[in-house]
Amino acid sequence: MPTSKLQGQIKGNINWFKFAAPQRFYPLAGKLVPWFTVIGILLAAYGLYLGMWVAPTDATQGDAYRIIYVHVPTAWMSMVIYVAMAGWAGAGLVFNSRLSSMMACALAPTGALMAFLALWTGAVWGKPTWGTWWVWDARLTSTLVLLFLYIGFMSLHAAIDDVRRADRAAGVLALIGVVNVPIIYFSVVWWNTLHQGASVSFKGTSMATPMLVAMLVMALAFWAYCIALALMRVRVIILDRERHTAWARAEMGVT
Amino acid sequence: MWNSFGDFLAMGGYGFFVWVSLGVCALVCIFEPISLNLKRRALLAEVREQSQADTGQS
Numbered sequence: 371m372p373t374s375k376l377q378g379q380i381k382g383n384i385n386w387f388k389f390a391a392p393q394r395f396y397p398l399a400g401k402l403v404p405w406f407t408v409i410g411i412l413l414a415a416y417g418l419y420l421g422m423w424v425a426p427t428d429a430t431q432g433d434a435y436r437i438i439y440v441h442v443p444t445a446w447m448s449m450v451i452y453v454a455m456a457g458w459a460g461a462g463l464v465f466n467s468r469l470s471s472m473m474a475c476a477l478a479p480t481g482a483l484m485a486f487l488a489l490w491t492g493a494v495w496g497k498p499t500w501g502t503w504w505v506w507d508a509r510l511t512s513t514l515v516l517l518f519l520y521i522g523f524m525s526l527h528a529a530i531d532d533v534r535r536a537d538r539a540a541g542v543l544a545l546i547g548v549v550n551v552p553i554i555y556f557s558v559v560w561w562n563t564l565h566q567g568a569s570v571s572f573k574g575t576s577m578a579t580p581m582l583v584a585m586l587v588m589a590l591a592f593w594a595y596c597i598a599l600a601l602m603r604v605r606v607i608i609l610d611r612e613r614h615t616a617w618a619r620a621e622m623g624v625t
Numbered sequence: 626m627w628n629s630f631g632d633f634l635a636m637g638g639y640g641f642f643v644w645v646s647l648g649v650c651a652l653v654c655i656f657e658p659i660s661l662n663l664k665r666r667a668l669l670a671e672v673r674e675q676s677q678a679d680t681g682q683s
């Protein structure tokens with residue numbers, strides 16, 4: 371293709387657009403999955419050891435605070451994945467690149483599960499500390515909206531038969547929903563919420579070192595998990611959508 | 626940190642909440658790759674079946 375050759379020359383003969391082709395990205399993703407899986411398992415084992423075994427009991431919340439080691443990483447990932455999903459969906463709309471839209475579709479279920487886990491662990495943490503599983507507080511409500519945005523994205527995509535039209539419609543929805551992410555992040559600042567403020571922010575932290583290290587290790591473990599799952603899922607999506615091409619059929623063992 | 630394994634499980638009286646949180650996270654992280662693998666297998670079976678049906682007709 372002449373355009374990709376030209377792009378390759380602009381980038382100093384390294385063709386970064388090479389992997390934008392589903393056929394090229396499929397084996398690359400396959401090579402990356404085991405690495406992220408192993409890194410994720412090792413980090414989770416180390417993070418749980420630090421958080422559950424080494425880190426001391428919290429002075430005010432007792433051991434209930436240990437839910438933080440899964441609550442904060444899943445909540446962070448639910449927001450990070452949404453931004454990534456919307457970014458890929460936007461790239462798919464602007465450049466009309468199929469792989470970008472496939473990446474958006476691959477991220478949505480994992481993001482939805484992370485949002486669900488953030489809400490679930492939050493509810494189970496809220497019961498002993500606030501005395502209730504749920505309140506209609508700004509942080510909790512906006513996170514529930516995030517879960518519904520993921521579900522809306524997947525439902526809308528599934529409802530449209532023409533997959534490229536589905537990419538565009540769901541992509542627009544994903545982009546509109548991005549406004550909810552800063553609302554979640556700043557909700558504890560903008561409104562008087564029952565949910566506590568950020569323990570870790572870009573300005574610094576109020577957490578003790580062993581607790582902070584354990585939480586950051588767990589956050590990295592969830593990063594690795596989510597990347598591994600998104601890559602695994604994009605491979606299935608690529609095969610599904612490329613099922614009529616010779617390379618995909620060879621990959622699936624059909625002629 | 627912990628005096629005994631029983632202490633560890635009790636989590637200072639919050640054991641139920643802590644282990645239910647962690648347990649559901651673990652279940653999701655096990656269930657998600659398994660369900661994805663099943664989807665992959667279903668896709669392969671579907672494509673193979675279609676290709677066999679196509680070659681049978683022609």
